[in-house]
Amino acid sequence: xxxxxxxxxxxxxxxxxxxxxxxxxxxxxxxxxxxxxxxxxxxxxxxxxxxxxxxxxxxxxxxxxxxxxxxxxxxxxxxxxxxxxxxxxxxxxxxxxxxxxxxxxxxxxxxxxxxxxxxxxxxxxxxxxxxxxxxxxxxxxxxxxxxxxxxxxxxxxxxxxxx
Ligand SMILES: [Zn+2]
Numbered sequence: 001x002x003x004x005x006x007x008x009x010x011x012x013x014x015x016x017x018x019x020x021x022x023x024x025x026x027x028x029x030x031x032x033x034x035x036x037x038x039x040x041x042x043x044x045x046x047x048x049x050x051x052x053x054x055x056x057x058x059x060x061x062x063x064x065x066x067x068x069x070x071x072x073x074x075x076x077x078x079x080x081x082x083x084x085x086x087x088x089x090x091x092x093x094x095x096x097x098x099x100x101x102x103x104x105x106x107x108x109x110x111x112x113x114x115x116x117x118x119x120x121x122x123x124x125x126x127x128x129x130x131x132x133x134x135x136x137x138x139x140x141x142x143x144x145x146x147x148x149x150x151x152x153x154x155x156x157x158x159x160x161x162x163x
Contacts, residue, residue, distance in 0.1 A: 003032065009025070009038055013042040014046070
């Protein structure tokens with residue numbers, strides 16, 4: 001009698017085989033204690049994996065978070081925010097990344113705005129300085145350098161021209 005190979009047996013315990021193959025294996029397992037033992041072991045492994053998966057998606061995970069949030073912020077709206085969020089999203093995979101994303105977005109958003117405000121202020125200051133400088137010199141063009149005026153002294157200073 002030909003034994004069932006492990007690949008097929010594992011597919012059988014996973015329920016991945018078509019019905020006719022499943023029936024063949026069932027018939028073999030009735031007669032062969034060796035293969036039956038192997039199949040039982042595979043079923044045990046599946047039970048173990050199943051219980052681990054159940055623990056991962058356990059509602060206690062979320063209860064703990066809710067409890068911690070309620071401890072930190074009694075009566076805060078954060079609680080209902082997370083609660084509503086979790087109805088649509090898998091808390092295991094999305095809750096923490098979305099929280100991180102939110103913080104990152106917040107930093108980027110505020111940082112970007114701060115940058116814009118700072119940049120605008122610098123530009124305004126530069127314009128004010130150049131406008132003040134022009135009005136101080138009381139000229140509109142640098143081509144005309146009246147003798148003894150501030151601009152002629154200024155051009156001597158920057159040009160190093162002593163004449
Ligand atoms: Zn067998």
